[in-house]
Amino acid sequence: MVEVTTTKTKVDWAHFIKKISDEMFPQADRITLVMDNFKTHTPGALYEAFEPEEAKRIWERFDFVFTPKHGIWLNMAEIELHVLNRQCLNRHISTLEEIKKEVALWQAHRNNKNSTINWQFTNKDARIKLKRLYPSINNANPELKTLNSMLI
Template sequence: MERVLDIYKRPLNPLYPVVCMDESPKQLIAETRNAVPASPGQPARYDYEYRRCGTCNIFLASEPLAGKRMVKITEHRTKQDWALFLQDIAEQYPEAEKIVLVMDNLNTHTPGSLYETYSPEEAKTLWDRFEFIYAPKHGSWLNMAEIELSVLTRQCLSRRIETIEEVRMEVKAWENARNNKNAKVNWQFTAEDARIKLVRLYPTLEG
């Protein structure tokens, strides 16, 4: 936890960008009946019945200090999907000496996923572009990408969407609009704060 919090204290540095990455499933849902259109003084109304159309996966990476984020919608959440998304992130920072990547410690988020996707030479080259920083178990709240995912869900995806193509279109529009606003995360929680507010997580020393 303290390692992640110390990384968040670093100033903006294009050579060592701090990027947060997270992922989340999105259920695809279709309406079974036509909605009642909005009218003066009345919002549109939707029937409670719906039809499940499968799921898709949302990969999101954000650089909080720069106010940038990128989102990729995939059909699955496999090791290969994650490895391909890492390549997308690396291409956004061609001049960076090392990309500091904060993420949850999922079983797909390992260097092995790169070697299962690329040749050994390509996997090692991509791995060397990153420094992996894992949020602690039960500490996903430390990952600032969760904040961006919450905003994405609230502003764009908190409704029924039937197809992955529509999700991709809507999310791309949201990504462009939010990047144009240069929206940033004002993170203020520090390791010093944690030692006070989360004292129960620290061992008690006797003597």
């Protein structure tokens, strides 16, 4: 889902979340939404935009899954935005309305084609590439070292 706005405020995000909740998936009991850790993506944003009861109602419809802060290249949404930039926004577009129209057409085309991302990053690759993010085992504790070798 893509929405083009002139700003990226908390209130903009809150209204987009409400749109997802009430217009796109009104029948869903729960909505799982994977997103980045952008500063506007907080429950407080809903409380800035709506009355407390409404903010709580919207927030509780979602299961939010936040992507790693330092792993933008792991984020499939970011990969899809990169595709959007390459396929749709890689030229001069004069007005905001034209951008909105082009993005909507691009998104409809991708959805109609059932476009997917060919995800090739494995757990093994992650352990190598992200080694610094995994906890290290203290060599002074042989029990932990043995446990770690059993888990690998």
